[in-house]
Amino acid sequence: MSSPNESQATWARRSLRTQLLIGQLSLLLLTILGFGVTTYALMRRAIYNEAESDLLGAAQLIAKDSSEANPGTVTIDRAYRHRFGPAPRDHAYFAIWSAQGAIVGASDPLPPHISRPIDLPPVDGPRPFSTREHKDELEVIIRGPNATQILVGRPLAKEGDRLRALLRNLLAAGGVVLAIGAFAAWRLANRIVRPIEQLTVAAEQISATRLDQRLELPLASSEIQRLVEVFNRMLSHLQSSFEQQVRFTADASHELRTPVTVILTQADHTLSRPRSNGEYAEALEACLRAARRMKRLVDDLLLLARADAGRLDAPHESCDLAEVARSTLEMLEPLARERDVRIESQLQPTFIEGDAAQLSQVVANLVTNAIDHSAAASQVFVSVYSRRQRAYLVVADAGEGVPVEYQPRLFERFYQGDKSRSRQLGQGAGLGLSIVAEIVSLHHGTVDLSSTPARGTTLTVELPLRAVETPVPTPKAD
Known part of the structure; x- marks a missing residue:
């Protein structure tokens, strides 16, 4: 498993274009996923609430019919059967339990998993009913007349079809948006990177002997233009420093050459033939003056070199x-x-x-x-x-x-x-x-x-x- 530092180093080694593409596509993908998941969750909840509302209406109608007639003769109203769906897989079922727990009315056939609810549903409040699910089936339970319990349920096959169709549409729309976004991200990354590549090519042409060249301002963002301006100012400073260093070296060589020439000339002239003690003394004095001048110059040059290198001791x-x-x-x-x-x-x-x-x-x-x-x-x-x-x-x-x-x-x-x-x-x-x-x-x-x-x-x-x-x-x- 790679460490965070290794991951950062791997990411930093990628090109700027790749980083921009990955970043933009990641953001776009997260946005599409967030939108799709949120839309699917909201639609699923709305479809579920719609099915729940239909089952509650059918249960309330059965409760009304059972109070007016024999519960054994009660059926689900045709209108609700139509709302649930005409296909056999959408057929609803119901069951009515007496206060003693016996089934006093039910649809035929009744699914084998149906059992009397253990907990009684609430009578009032914002949800005067309870629900339970069995596989792909939804069931609504309410209290009926004479302390009975009424259960109405049906498979959610039609709702499953709607959700699967919604999921396919979301995936298709997300794919189209991702493709368009990827193309736009590629264009944007190229537009951002192109000026930098142009500046890189131009900067590679600049060398120590061509410090007079400057980068041209591209038609780019204000940040890129500011970078070019800063880089050009840096080149100006480098050119000035380099020229000053060249002059410094040439001037130092010229100034050192004078006392060295004096010493060599005096020595050659004095040694060319035998001299008197006074002449030797005069020659040595001339050499001594030239050597002292050279020493002062060398000391000054060393001090300036230490200053340029930041090695002068700070006052304390x-x-x-x-x-x-x-x-x-x-x-x-x-x-x-x-x-x-x-x-x-x-x-x-x-x-x-x-x-x-x-x-x-x-x-x-x-x-x-x-x-x-x-x-x-x-x-x-x-x-x-x-x-x-x-x-x-x-x-x-x-x-x-x-x-x-x-x-x-x-x-x-x-x-x-x-x-x-x-x-x-x-x-x-x-x-x-x-x-x-x-x-x-x-x-x-x-x-x-x-x-x-x-x-x-x-x-x-x-x-x-x-x-x-x-x-x-x-x-x-x-």
Whole structure:
């Protein structure tokens, strides 16, 4: 015996067309059976009640005749014989018992199974009679005059013929309806499945190199059209992600190629002939700078890869964003002095749930970016504060600003609006703001950019404040 899970798996393996056909035909068959059984039961009850009513009328007429004449001379009235049926199989019979239990009148012949009823029939009420059945015969018993009991019965052969004819008609009608319903169910199943099959064929043509293709909206139900729209949106997202991944790989390869080339060139050039100790030192310093740049790039790539895989550790510690910013600014002070940029700060204690190391990287990337794009003798302003259950980190510079056409793509990986200036400044590979966006998103925050060309840029990080637990008062001792 198969388990429910195996039955469900077997059902799920069937095609959608088969499932629809089976479901619709099962529902139609249940409807036909329910209608047929109900109709047959109601008609059988009506025919039974009709026969019962005729027998009761004949019994009452016999009771009247027996009160006016000798019970032995009583017969069933011709009118009721006609109602019962003219065939010999429909002939009715009757018997009259006295109060002492003796038969005082009966039809001839009387069936051998006839016996005096043990229980007396009721005298009044909605059913002042009783009934009993013997094989295909129905008998009605009433009380007659002088405490007699009168039984009138007959075979229900005519009623059996009517019920069998009704059953044949119901079966024939049910078969016709089932055939018509099966054809309609097949047409409906094909109409439902055809758009899905068309979409399946079209989807099979889409591959990693043809993600620009889209499914066409078929003339189908709103659910199918909605499915096509969702699938097309998914393809758009996949295409965008795939293209971004391709660009990411190409840009990463290009950025890694530069320091590797520097190292190889320096090594080949230095080893081409004997050098002095100073020349060896200069070559090693050049290689060291290239290796450090490559290490920073690899670290950034690993962080972004972990973020894409959902493997960045979620923040779970309580930390002061102002203290994180203060320690990071102290570390960046030498870089600011080298670029002749002054860092001003206004840091208010602001406690959040977060990872201090990751938040320090956010501050470092934002402030470094501001320093690199600030003119000499200018300043970078950093502030930390809280407002309406939100924490804010704001980094503003008075540099040249970001052109409007660059702003929508500023947080894309490896994107550098002014590549020539970036190379001159010796900046990174364009991953700093991408890393900021990933870390801030991990902390359930947002980053907002506001920039005006020739007037400066402001980046605002918004984070949720730490939830403050309400202390439970300790009950005082009596």
